[in-house]
Amino acid sequence: MSKLLHPKATAVWLVDNTTLTFKQIGDFTGFHELEIQGIADGDVAVGVKGFDPIANNQLVQAEIDRAENDPLYKMKLKHNPAARDEDKRRGPRYTPLSKRQDRPNAILWLVKFHPELSDGQISKLVGTTKPTIQSIRERTHWNIQNMQPIDPVALGLCKQSELDAAVAKAAKSANAMTDDERRKLVSTEQSLDMDTEPRLPSNMEGLETFSLSDPRDEDDKKDEDYSDADSFFNLPGSSDDEDDQPR
Incomplete structure (x- = not known):
């Protein structure tokens, strides 16, 4: 895209050499019409020499003539094939x-x-x-x-x-998480409401079925009848005779 060279100097030239309105000159050069009026009054751009856009191949006389006949017409900058892709920056950005x-x-x-x-x-x-x-x-x-x-x-x-x-x-x-993946994450409140499966500490794994008793003893206990309350006070394998012997 072509850009206007020396816009303020061009505005000075257009004010001095044409009958264009302040708004038309402002639209073409990128200034506010009040600034163009200031140039015409001599309050702005004092000492700035006018820059002829026609002689510098930025504007054609036909555009000026058309704009002078139609106050609503906006002039267009002359197309310059050499200015293609000039907006693309190369290297670091210039900082004022x-x-x-x-x-x-x-x-x-x-x-x-x-x-x-x-x-x-x-x-x-x-x-x-x-x-x-x-x-x-x-x-x-x-x-x-x-x-x-x-x-x-x-x-x-x-x-x-x-x-x-x-x-x-x-x-x-960096293969970072995308916005969609972030939306799929469970919130803290939701994760606290979820049912968690109880787990043993890693150093206790494998001991959940461990027992100190003999499995055969467990089977014998299942066959015993404890309906009589006195049987709870009898040790396994003991007899009444042993209780009666003097100590």
Whole structure:
């Protein structure tokens, strides 16, 4: 997609050399119509030399003529085949000077809340270098004590869609749990309500059927009759004669 070169200088030229409305010039150059009015009044862009969009192959005279005859018409930038895919970034993102002081805070936020992101992904998101990221990961950065984690989207260093795409890519490469798999997990309340099967400790396994008595004795006890209460006081195998013998 082609982009307008020197939009403010182009706006100055259009104000000086055409009868276009302020809104038409603002729509074409990307400024508010009040700013264009300020240019016409001499309050804005003082000392800026006009940039001819026709001579620089960005606009054709036919577009200007049509717009001058129709105040509602929006001029279109001349198509430039050489400008194809110029929006695609190559290398680290450029960070304005006014936001570079916030970049370490954004890196700290990404390292803390998205550790799955690689150094290369963080570098492309906020426009930094891998040694800087590594120093923040290892907390050896010279200003680490004064840094606070701040969302890079809130700082304007990247878009939310770019951050989401990077996180999704990192999660996929790491075989992390997907959102659908997380939904299938049982909550804590549900797991507490489930019936649990009693289990013996690992050091007691195999002893659940252990008994000190002889199985044959168990069979003999089944045949004995304890309907008489006095029989409980008689030891097995004892006789009345033994009880009567003097001791």
